[in-house]
Amino acid sequence: MTDVAYDNKGQLEQIQSGLLDGETIIAVYDAIGAGTGFIGLTDRRIIIQDRSFVGKKFAITSIPYSKVSSVSVVSNKSWAGQFFSSGEIAITVGTHVYEIEFRGSDKAHHVHQVILSHAA
Numbered sequence: 001m002t003d004v005a006y007d008n009k010g011q012l013e014q015i016q017s018g019l020l021d022g023e024t025i026i027a028v029y030d031a032i033g034a035g036t037g038f039i040g041l042t043d044r045r046i047i048i049q050d051r052s053f054v055g056k057k058f059a060i061t062s063i064p065y066s067k068v069s070s071v072s073v074v075s076n077k078s079w080a081g082q083f084f085s086s087g088e089i090a091i092t093v094g095t096h097v098y099e100i101e102f103r104g105s106d107k108a109h110h111v112h113q114v115i116l117s118h119a120a
Helices: 009-017 105-119
Strands: 025-030 036-042 045-050 059-064 068-074 088-093 096-101
Touching (some): 009 025
Antiparallel strands (some): 068 088, 088 096
16 A cells, blocks of 8 residues: 555545455545545545535545546636646536545546546
């Protein structure tokens, strides 16, 4: 597990505590902005912590890659020739869209690539 990319050891440990037998963590990245606490990627699923519930409640949502219908790069800038000029992605699952904003476009790029490679 030495090659796992992560921002926060506590978030990594939280993902580790909920792994299925034989499941491997790829990355765990802290998210910024309202709602999302972090996103975890394993070889089987996407795990999103959603802190947007009333009070001190939060949800840990597991999304099998097979349920992802699209993953988008979100930007409020004009298209300037760089695909990953933004640090935000949107993951569409059914009619729900999960928006995750990262500290840096490199993390958004990594998450986007992992989801695309597993959802195909």
